[in-house]
Every structure is written in C-alpha cells, then in structure tokens.
Amino acid sequence: MTLAGSLAVHGQAQHPLARYRSEFPIFRERIYLNTCSLGALGERTRRKVAEFLDLWQSCGASAWYDVWWAALGELRARYAAVIGAAPAEIALAPSISAAVSTVAEALDYSKRPKVVVTSLDFPTIAYQWLAKARRGIEVVVVESPDGVTVPLDAVARAVDDRTALVATSHVYFTSGAIQDIRAVAALAHAKGALCLVDAYQSVGQVPVDAHAAGVDFLTAGGLKWLLGGTGIVFLYVRDEVARRLEPTTAGWFGHRQQFAFDPHALEFHDDARRFELGTPALAAVYAQLGGLEYIEEIGVPAIRQVTAALTEDLIARARAAGFAPKAAAEAGARSAIVMLPVSDPAAAVRHLAEGGVVADARPGHVRLSPFFYNVQDDHVRALERLKTHRGH
Numbered sequence: 001m002t003l004a005g006s007l008a009v010h011g012q013a014q015h016p017l018a019r020y021r022s023e024f025p026i027f028r029e030r031i032y033l034n035t036c037s038l039g040a041l042g043e044r045t046r047r048k049v050a051e052f053l054d055l056w057q058s059c060g061a062s063a064w065y066d067v068w069w070a071a072l073g074e075l076r077a078r079y080a081a082v083i084g085a086a087p088a089e090i091a092l093a094p095s096i097s098a099a100v101s102t103v104a105e106a107l108d109y110s111k112r113p114k115v116v117v118t119s120l121d122f123p124t125i126a127y128q129w130l131a132k133a134r135r136g137i138e139v140v141v142v143e144s145p146d147g148v149t150v151p152l153d154a155v156a157r158a159v160d161d162r163t164a165l166v167a168t169s170h171v172y173f174t175s176g177a178i179q180d181i182r183a184v185a186a187l188a189h190a191k192g193a194l195c196l197v198d199a200y201q202s203v204g205q206v207p208v209d210a211h212a213a214g215v216d217f218l219t220a221g222g223l224k225w226l227l228g229g230t231g232i233v234f235l236y237v238r239d240e241v242a243r244r245l246e247p248t249t250a251g252w253f254g255h256r257q258q259f260a261f262d263p264h265a266l267e268f269h270d271d272a273r274r275f276e277l278g279t280p281a282l283a284a285v286y287a288q289l290g291g292l293e294y295i296e297e298i299g300v301p302a303i304r305q306v307t308a309a310l311t312e313d314l315i316a317r318a319r320a321a322g323f324a325p326k327a328a329a330e331a332g333a334r335s336a337i338v339m340l341p342v343s344d345p346a347a348a349v350r351h352l353a354e355g356g357v358v359a360d361a362r363p364g365h366v367r368l369s370p371f372f373y374n375v376q377d378d379h380v381r382a383l384e385r386l387k388t389h390r391g392h
Helices: 003-010 018-023 043-082 096-104 124-130 152-158 181-190 239-244 282-298 300-320 345-354 376-387
Strands: 090-093 114-118 138-142 163-169 194-198 217-221 233-237 338-341 360-362 365-368
Touching: 018 282, 043 090, 043 233, 043 282, 090 096, 096 124, 096 194, 096 217, 096 233, 114 124, 114 152, 124 138, 124 163, 124 194, 138 152, 152 163, 152 181, 163 181, 181 194, 233 239, 282 300, 300 338, 300 376, 345 360, 345 365, 345 376, 365 376
Parallel strands: 114 138, 114 163, 163 194, 194 217
Antiparallel strands: 090 233, 217 233, 338 365, 360 365
C-alpha cells in the first residue's frame, strides 16, 4: 500500500515520521500548518540555542576561538550536504535579501543590463534590481497566465543577449508549484546569462541538487523548512562563478586575511565566502544546527514522501468540501503549500486561530503547509473549521 493509501485507511495513526511530532511542543496546544512561514520550534533546536547561551556565559569571547569558529564551518558543510554542494560553495548571510544583494553588486551590467524575474516570485527578488533602475538596470517580469506556474517558453522569450541574470523561485510562494530550475538554468546559460534560484520554499521539503540543476546561485535558510528560525541563510555560489566574480559589497568575513585588520587592502576569499559580510548571528547559527538534525536524520526524500501524501490528501478533501485549491496540475509539481481561495483571508486565518489552528493569509487565499510533523487529522480539522467561516 502506498503512503497516501495508508493515510486514507488509517487516518492519524500514522505515517512513519509522526513519531517526531512530540519533539515540537506547539502541537500540545494547537494545530500548526504554517511551516511555509516559520518552521515549528523543535526541542533539539532549543537545546542548541541553550548550548550557545551557556558557552557565551561561561567563555565569553574566547568561545570564538574554541568553539564558534568551528560551528560556522560545520554549518557551511551541513548546508552544502543538504543541496549536494561542496562546503567551499557556501556563504552564510543573515537574510535572503542580504545574500542576493551581494550577488547583485558583483554582476557587470555594462553590456547586459537586464534581469529577468517572474510575477510569482517573492518580491525580494524583484526589489533588489528595481532599486537599481537609476543605474540603468532593466527588470523584466514574466507574467503567469494562471497564477500557478510560469511557462518555460515565456521565460525563454524574455532572455536575450542583454540579460545578465535570470532570478526566480524553485517553489513559488504564491502557489506552491515546483519550477523546473534545471530547465531555467539551461535557457539562461544558452544566452550567456547566469541563473539565481530562491529556494527558501523548497530546501528541506523538496530534494535539491544544486550541481545537477546547473544553477549559478541558490539561496535558502532556516526560517521555514530547515527549522532554524530567523537570521540565518546560505548562499550557494557555483565554484567557477565564485572565483570569477568579485563583490563590490564587502565585509570582514569575506576577507581572506580578516584577522590582519589591514584597512589598506581587500583580498577576497577564493571561494563562496567572499560573498560573506559581517559577523554571523551565533544564536541563529546554533538554532539552525539544531533544526538540521531533523532534516539530516530523516532525509529530504523521506520528508518529501510524507508531505506529498499529506498534501494530496489535503487537496482532495478541500475539493470535496467545496474549496477550489490553487495548485499545479500534476501532483509531482506540487509542494507542501496549499492555497485555498477565500473572500477574506485575514478573517479566515483569525477564525482558524480561534479554533486552535495556525495558518497564514496571502492575497485572496488561506495558505496551509503540512510538514513531516503533521498528521492527516490536522488538515481535516483545519478544513472543518474553515467551512464554518462565513467568508467561504
């Protein structure tokens, strides 16, 4: 029997990863279906943050030399393993915005002033280059015909010999649809452009292989599916690209000899670390190390199997209840983000919260996102509660 069939027959009792649910205390009080906004706090993450605080208390700044420096290297290596990259291809940053800004300031727009994005990407991507309009940067937004996906041929038509970069999402936050980033990278490279992928909504719930995808840059972090909370992300830079590009936004962590403290010369690292800026937030680093324990122990393919089954069951039940989920046409192109159209999303989310269900609102939709710690009964109860909302 398939996992989806097992869910249908046995209900809440249970998919094989439900054993981890007890490690996420939020489920003692409410149903949590909002990982695509913020991953639930796990006990292992809490313990790692406590470990950091204990080191700060007992060692002060000396912890940098004994422990914390090694923790940064460990995190780079563990991030790399999640996406099939080499540790030297990983830079740490405090946010996607900061990571993308270092890329944006390293590109040469003199002969290629155009950047291609899509209308379904999180706007951080477009904002980065819209802010450079006065410098002659042209942002081309490829529209979606259905609000779910963007046709590859439409992206291809937008890319030409004046394009510096195609910047887009792996999973669209607006629909949960999974984009074929390997195909996007190939069409960018065919015109001599680079490719940047915002994978914040994919890494941790959908298998990602940066090398196989052929992308030049990929960024994701702890906030959502990697269960590390705010303040820590990574930037993957393909080795050949990292060695070729020189950032013009710089910080002391990007300097090869950072402890020389020489203000007369800037010598970048040879690898992706040249894209790092200031001192990382160690509490966030430790939180992410704790969150990654779950992802590594389970494995993303196993997570994908469970979340795909939960997602398909949620979509089927939502349709049976009279909702019209906005989702990719094929199950294989759906991530664990389900958009349910409602007339007043904010009011619907408040109504869910009053019934003990944590979800999120996006324009015109309530957004539900099951993860490996969710069970079928979570979305069954969410749908039952949502049906009682007057806006439906």
